[in-house]
Amino acid sequence: MPVCEMCGRTLRPASRGRPPRYCSRACRARAYRLRAARPSVSPAHEAAPSDEPGPHLNRERIVRAAIDLADRHGAEAVSMRRTATHLQAGVMSLYRYVSGREELIELIVDAVFGARPLPEPGPEGWRAKLELSARREWEIYQAHPWVPQLVAATTRPPLAPNLMAYTDWRMRAVDGHGLDFGTLTQVAIMIGTYLQSAAMPLAYERRAARATRQSRQEWVAARQETIRHALASAELPMVSRFSTEAYDASEPERIFEFGLQRMLDGIAALLGPG
8 A cells, every 4th residue: 555755644546647645735745845945956856755764764863863853842742753754754764663652762762861871880889879870860851851751750661771770770879788679679769750850840941941032030030020929919928938049949950959969868867877
C-alpha cells in the first residue's frame, strides 16, 4: 500500500490518474515549504522527503534532532513525525532505526545523561559524592528543562542506562554504612525524585519567558502593586510580608540548594555517627 511521503499514513490507491503522494493538503503544503526552504537545489533535482534510509540518516542523527526539537519546543514536541520533518525525511524511514516514540524518548534521555557521566571513583566521602551527582543532574535539567517531565511523572522511568548509572553511583556512595539494599535503593531514588521535582518549574518558566518576553524577576517587578494588594486583602499574615528577599529565596536555584543540603543532612542522620 502507498504511504504519505510526509507523515507515513497509508494512502488509498487512486482510481485513475497519478498515484497520490500525500494524505492531505496539510502534508502537501508542508512538503512544499520544505522544498521552498532549500533554494540551492534546482527544481530538476528536487525530491520529496524519502523513506529510503540514505547515508544522511542514522540513529545518532535522529536522536540529535529529537533533542533539538525538545530544547526548542518542549517534551510534547517529540514525535516520530515531527522528528522526521525536522530531518526533512519521510517518517517511515525513521522506523528503520527507532521502533517508535517510546524508544525515541528513552534514547534522548539516555543521550543527555550520557553527555554528563559521573567520574570514577569520584571525591572522597559519601556526602561529597552525593552532592556532586546532584549538581551534575541539576546541570542536565538546566540545559534540558524538558527532561524532568519525562522521568518524574512516572514510576516506570525510561530504559536509559546512562540515567540508571546515576542511581547505581549513588547507591555505591552510601554502601558500606550498614544500610540494607532496599534502603540504599530508596536513598538513591529519593535524591533523583527530589531533583526532578525541584527542576519541574524550569520548563514552565522557559515557556512563560518566551510567551511574555519577561523573566520571572521582571514579571514580579511589573506586578508588585497588584500582588501586594491581593495578598493584603487575604488572611495570610506571613505570605503578605513577601518582599524581594522572599521572591529571591523562592527561585528554583535557591530551592535546589536549600533542599539539597537538608536532604544530605537527613541522610547523615540516617547513617549515624562516623
